Amino acid sequence: MTGSGLRQRVARLRQAYAPHEHRPLGGYLAAMGTYATVTATLAGVVRATGRPVPERPAPADVVLLSIATHKLSRLLSKDAITSPLRAPFTRYDHPIGSGEVMEQVRDQGSPTRHAIGELLSCPFCLAVWVATGLTGGLVLAPRLTRLVATALTAVAASDFLQMGYAMAQQATEGGHHDEK
Secondary structure, three states: OOHHHHHHHHHHHHHHHOOOOOOOHHHHHHHHHHHHHHHHHHHHHHHHHOOOOOOOOOHHHHHHHHHHHHHHHHHHHHEOOOHHHHOOOEEEEEEEEOOEEEEEEOOOOOHHHHHHHHHHOOHHHHHHHHHHHHHHHHHHOHHHHHHHHHHHHHHHHHHHHHHHHHHHHHHHHHHHHHHO
């Protein structure tokens, strides 16, 4: 198949997939390829260093990495302070509270730029990458990874306590207004 024939086939596929909306399939493909490359490289490093891979991760590590993944994914994808990392791929929309911001993916530019914008502004999407990195870290540098994951988990717990405190404070203030 010639280059132009392949391009026409891809264009037909893109049109058939999302006839009324722009979906950057090429960008998604590039992101998937990058993820596969990162994962294969991580596996290669594990193999080359001879690090043992646990048959079953300890339940405490699973819980620790789960909470750390949640926090790091939100920190990277929504925190106002990390917005310079997302700025080339997103556009600020509005604050959403608790130091977080809502951003829109930039539509101009390449499909890869669009896909990266979607990845970086979506904590659910980014969690796959973060969990992969933390899991690899658990095999390659378990003590350091547990330490970093512990700090992220403490911050996540603090976030929930801060929100709970704020809700309790609002409920208390609301109760005082009702008595007047």
